[in-house]
Amino acid sequence: MKPAPFIRHVPKTLDEALKVLAEVAPEDGRILAGGQSLVPIMAFRLAKPAHLVDINEVEGLDRLHSDGKTLSIGARVRHGAFHKNVVDNPLGKLLTFVGHHIAHYPIRMRGTFCGSLAHADPSSEWCLVSATLDATMIAKSARGERTIKATDYFQGIMSTALAEDELLAEVRLPLLAADAKFGFNEFSRRAGDFAMSASLVTYTVKNGKIADAHVGVGGAEPSPRRIAEAETALNGQTPGDAAFRAAAEAAASAIEPLEDHQTTGEYRRDLVRAVVRRALENSQS
Amino acid sequence: MSAPETKGTGLKWVGRAIRRLEDPALVRGQGHFTADLSATHWVRFVRSADAAGKIVNIGKPGGKMVITAADLTGVKKITPMLHKFSYRPIGQPILADGVVRFVGEAVAAVVAPSEEEAEDIADLVEIEIDATAPLTDARDALKTGAPQIHAEAPGNIILEGKVKTPGFDAVWDGAAKTIMLDARSHRQNATPMEARAGHAVYDAASGRVTLNCTTQMPHLMRTAIADVLGMPESDLRVIAPDVGGGFGQKMSLCAEYVVLVWLARKLKSSVAWTEDRRENLIASFHSRDQYITLEAAFDKDAKLLALRADVVSNIGAYSCFPTTSGVEPLMAMAEMPGPYDVQQYQCLARGVITNTCTMAAYRGVSRPVITFTLERLMDKAALAFGIDPVDIRRRNLIDKFPYKSAMGLEYDEATYKETLEMAVKAIDVPAFRARQKAARAKGQYLGIGFATFSERTGYGSPAFAARGMEITPGWETVHLTIDPSGFVEARIGSSPHGQGLRTTLAQIIADEIGVTPDIIKVIHGDTDTSPYGWGTFASRSLVISGGATLIAARKIRAKLIKIASHLLEAAPEDIVLEAGSAKVAGTDRSITIAKMAREAYTQTHKFKGEIEPGMTESGTYDPPGTFSNACHVAIVEVDTETGHVRMEKFLVAEDAGKIINPMIADGQVHGGIAQGIGNALLEEIIYDDNGGILTANLADYMPPTAREIPEIELHHIETPSTQSITKAKGLGEGGCIGAPAAIINAINDALTPFGVGIDEIPATPQRIRAALREVEKAARKTA
Numbered sequence A: 001m002k003p004a005p006f007i008r009h010v011p012k013t014l015d016e017a018l019k020v021l022a023e024v025a026p027e028d029g030r031i032l033a034g035g036q037s038l039v040p041i042m043a044f045r046l047a048k049p050a051h052l053v054d055i056n057e058v059e060g061l062d063r064l065h066s067d068g069k070t071l072s073i074g075a076r077v078r079h080g081a082f083h084k085n086v087v088d089n090p091l092g093k094l095l096t097f098v099g100h101h102i103a104h105y106p107i108r109m110r111g112t113f114c115g116s117l118a119h120a121d122p123s124s125e126w127c128l129v130s131a132t133l134d135a136t137m138i139a140k141s142a143r144g145e146r147t148i149k150a151t152d153y154f155q156g157i158m159s160t161a162l163a164e165d166e167l168l169a170e171v172r173l174p175l176l177a178a179d180a181k182f183g184f185n186e187f188s189r190r191a192g193d194f195a196m197s198a199s200l201v202t203y204t205v206k207n208g209k210i211a212d213a214h215v216g217v218g219g220a221e222p223s224p225r226r227i228a229e230a231e232t233a234l235n236g237q238t239p240g241d242a243a244f245r246a247a248a249e250a251a252a253s254a255i256e257p258l259e260d261h262q263t264t265g266e267y268r269r270d271l272v273r274a275v276v277r278r279a280l281e282n283s284q285s
Numbered sequence B: 001m002s003a004p005e006t007k008g009t010g011l012k013w014v015g016r017a018i019r020r021l022e023d024p025a026l027v028r029g030q031g032h033f034t035a036d037l038s039a040t041h042w043v044r045f046v047r048s049a050d051a052a053g054k055i056v057n058i059g060k061p062g063g064k065m066v067i068t069a070a071d072l073t074g075v076k077k078i079t080p081m082l083h084k085f086s087y088r089p090i091g092q093p094i095l096a097d098g099v100v101r102f103v104g105e106a107v108a109a110v111v112a113p114s115e116e117e118a119e120d121i122a123d124l125v126e127i128e129i130d131a132t133a134p135l136t137d138a139r140d141a142l143k144t145g146a147p148q149i150h151a152e153a154p155g156n157i158i159l160e161g162k163v164k165t166p167g168f169d170a171v172w173d174g175a176a177k178t179i180m181l182d183a184r185s186h187r188q189n190a191t192p193m194e195a196r197a198g199h200a201v202y203d204a205a206s207g208r209v210t211l212n213c214t215t216q217m218p219h220l221m222r223t224a225i226a227d228v229l230g231m232p233e234s235d236l237r238v239i240a241p242d243v244g245g246g247f248g249q250k251m252s253l254c255a256e257y258v259v260l261v262w263l264a265r266k267l268k269s270s271v272a273w274t275e276d277r278r279e280n281l282i283a284s285f286h287s288r289d290q291y292i293t294l295e296a297a298f299d300k301d302a303k304l305l306a307l308r309a310d311v312v313s314n315i316g317a318y319s320c321f322p323t324t325s326g327v328e329p330l331m332a333m334a335e336m337p338g339p340y341d342v343q344q345y346q347c348l349a350r351g352v353i354t355n356t357c358t359m360a361a362y363r364g365v366s367r368p369v370i371t372f373t374l375e376r377l378m379d380k381a382a383l384a385f386g387i388d389p390v391d392i393r394r395r396n397l398i399d400k401f402p403y404k405s406a407m408g409l410e411y412d413e414a415t416y417k418e419t420l421e422m423a424v425k426a427i428d429v430p431a432f433r434a435r436q437k438a439a440r441a442k443g444q445y446l447g448i449g450f451a452t453f454s455e456r457t458g459y460g461s462p463a464f465a466a467r468g469m470e471i472t473p474g475w476e477t478v479h480l481t482i483d484p485s486g487f488v489e490a491r492i493g494s495s496p497h498g499q500g501l502r503t504t505l506a507q508i509i510a511d512e513i514g515v516t517p518d519i520i521k522v523i524h525g526d527t528d529t530s531p532y533g534w535g536t537f538a539s540r541s542l543v544i545s546g547g548a549t550l551i552a553a554r555k556i557r558a559k560l561i562k563i564a565s566h567l568l569e570a571a572p573e574d575i576v577l578e579a580g581s582a583k584v585a586g587t588d589r590s591i592t593i594a595k596m597a598r599e600a601y602t603q604t605h606k607f608k609g610e611i612e613p614g615m616t617e618s619g620t621y622d623p624p625g626t627f628s629n630a631c632h633v634a635i636v637e638v639d640t641e642t643g644h645v646r647m648e649k650f651l652v653a654e655d656a657g658k659i660i661n662p663m664i665a666d667g668q669v670h671g672g673i674a675q676g677i678g679n680a681l682l683e684e685i686i687y688d689d690n691g692g693i694l695t696a697n698l699a700d701y702m703p704p705t706a707r708e709i710p711e712i713e714l715h716h717i718e719t720p721s722t723q724s725i726t727k728a729k730g731l732g733e734g735g736c737i738g739a740p741a742a743i744i745n746a747i748n749d750a751l752t753p754f755g756v757g758i759d760e761i762p763a764t765p766q767r768i769r770a771a772l773r774e775v776e777k778a779a780r781k782t783a
């Protein structure tokens, strides 16, 4: 369980990082952020990158900033940053609540938000947050900068729209309405394990009825996504058991479930039904 | 290095929760582990990715040292032997020789200057295998026409144990009710915190090799490796330094260590290997992969009359040394009747060879499985009779001692019923039932489960001889010395690796010879400095090594009294040993033990040839065995939507005879329960259809974390054992023997309203949901 040989580059500026990345990317050069996914994969020799571009000393990438409309999360912002409330908006509370479900404390102190998005594990909590809230990804390379919508960004199990020479420099999350409610629930066999299914929901209540529902499901399909059928089942309904159950049922039947040796599609639907309903039941402002 | 709350004298040390003498070094990071040693050469094993097939070619990168079976000329196979139960000896080549029999089998050993380089080279070794379809499931391997994995074992059966008591048929036919259970225990890995590691170094001056390795049995490793390599045993020294847990996985001979010793001799240098977690999960040893069909016959009052068992134990590709792969099926056969009074018994127990990692002992050896099977069956029977699970146990637990089991085992005095009643009272069953009812009304499913069991411990050579073992372990020897400085040293053949034996043996010695534990050192784990012994396994060390220690300490005591009576000119019966001195009762005359010890070496002329010089005595103990017992109670909540089981509480009432150190005893029970929770709910080695392992890391193979362990409440009864001279019984395995049974019974209790039965461990959420889904589907159909 020792990684194959590699060369580690430690750029100090973004330009330098992008330049090295452009050079080494064709030789399986990769970015090293928190290392909490990449290092285990290298230890198992499932990946043998010849070059690592370590971004832990790149200036400016640790920026975590709100302009009143969006929250920008730089590539060096660690999961642990969200242990406390980072923005005076329901989004801040949401991120703290969800973030506590990621792995264990030491991993949260190293792993990065953008690293999770680049790695794109189907169960990643931050990927679910980004898909549910319609995040925008800012990808930078020596060739320039582009923005990618969440719906275009996630492309399957550990697969994204990022090109090999692109650095995910920043993720922008829209702030929620001041009176927005959110709820989150996930299922894993042990505390801290990757979720076997997870759901994040947000909505507001207008005249006693649900409006602008976002229902995201993660861990159940190759990528997390909003489930339109579940959102339709909620919008315009009175918040409560009947609407929540209908939405959960809609989500359970809408998904194309991931299956493995232990977990059948039927079981995955059971989980989705449970986590969506529980996320709705737990929702708070 | 003192035990803080032990200062002060005159107190009996035995029975006190003094802090462990071994811990200060360990918690400061000053322990010595095999992987800490540096070496000139590092080994990486190249392992088969195929489960079955012929080796067509091994492509070696040029200019690198890659050892294969062809290099190991003259090295024998590991071929353990049983002389009973139609055992067929099968041999394991040190490196796969022509064929591979499981994924993970070592095919080649790469030698390089560092671990990293060895792994780089290993990546370049190309093993070409003409793969054939593997057999991973024991029931498949038993089918007629199944491929034969070893020529020596037709039908893939390595051994077959059979018993039937003479009156069985008549009693069975006359029974009022019979209950049947098909139980399945999936495969597990003991998962010690420290995986395996070995370090062999050649000494040019003496021609000897010193092997440091993570073993529970250093002396036996020396005997076995010398046998396999055909070398004088005296040319090999085996050291078990600090060992980070074993749980049985480290009591068998590993082919890897043989390679290291062979290489050290060939290269005349130092050679090391540190196993990684993946290797440990796929290629060390596995256990508990069994199918048991158990049937029980009862009279009309739910009194158990007869038991019939069919045990199919998947033993993997080879047989483990020294116990052989009889260890699981034969344990299941011998102890299936457990704590119940049942005089008619029939059993067929088979060990079945498959293309999977070799099975070896794991804490509890089969008893977690048979206890889960029998206890689940008792609950099923209670339901069938319409009586309470506690009640059916009351009617059937043994309460007259000594008791002779249907298998001829003699049970010494124990407290099966008393511990049950103690647990029932402590958990407050009526209050729980009220809470359960209220919860159900809200759609929450709580359950309570009981497990009562006996734990055979501290058994010596006669018990092992009953299995017909070529290598019959059992006894232990202790050499006890007071050195000329007055400090005490016990050299023991046991090999503790976390059990706290350095502390508990010191407590026994301290009481016997009147000194404090902090001046006593217990030395173990080095074949050059400790007497031959069988190491630490099977809840034996405190009973057997403790007994040998007491025998040696009594001899030292007698000698001290003799010397004191000489030097103080008093009658031996007037001498009292306490607080580091010998005193003449009722006078102020005394002499320190330290002074007497020094004189025993340096002033021997004073004793006029009546007392032998020096102050070393030895004790050897080989007891028949003694049964501990306990009642475990689990309270769980089953989430019927996800199948998740939350452990709410665990309670134990147990009796392990005289408790030498209550803190250490409690720690053993706690740790065992944690493993039992893993066994019951989480841990499972899964093979895919090609014989590959899907659970090769600790994300997929899931030991419980602290968050999955509930509050554990312990209650004790101490019934002094008549079969153990310290009056102590063993308790190292009980925690994990009872826990799966209690948890499975609790799950089934919680699910009573649904009428489903969970008869499989681990009871994963997938399995629980699958059972519930069937019921839901049936309900929808009728609706």
Ligand SMILES: Cc1cc2nc3c(=O)[nH]c(=O)nc-3n(C[C@H](O)[C@H](O)[C@H](O)COP(=O)(O)OP(=O)(O)OC[C@H]3O[C@@H](n4cnc5c(N)ncnc54)[C@H](O)[C@@H]3O)c2cc1C
Pocket: A030, A031, A032, A033, A034, A035, A036, A037, A038, A039, A040, A075, A101, A102, A103, A104, A107, A110, A111, A112, A113, A114, A115, A116, A118, A119, A121, A123, A124, A125, A126, A162, A166, A167, A168, A169, A192, A193, A194, A195
């Ligand atoms: C035991 C354990 C449990 C875990 N449990 C969870 C869990 O429950 N939920 C969860 O979400 N995660 C979990 N993780 C993963 C953890 O959150 C990782 O930190 C995260 O997936 C990756 O972030 P990182 O910064 O560590 O990335 P790294 O490991 O450094 O990199 C991961 C991948 O992303 C690429 N990359 C990283 N940053 C960028 C970037 N800015 N631009 C482009 N590419 C980039 C790397 O090249 C690499 O391919 C767990 C990890 C462990 C070890």
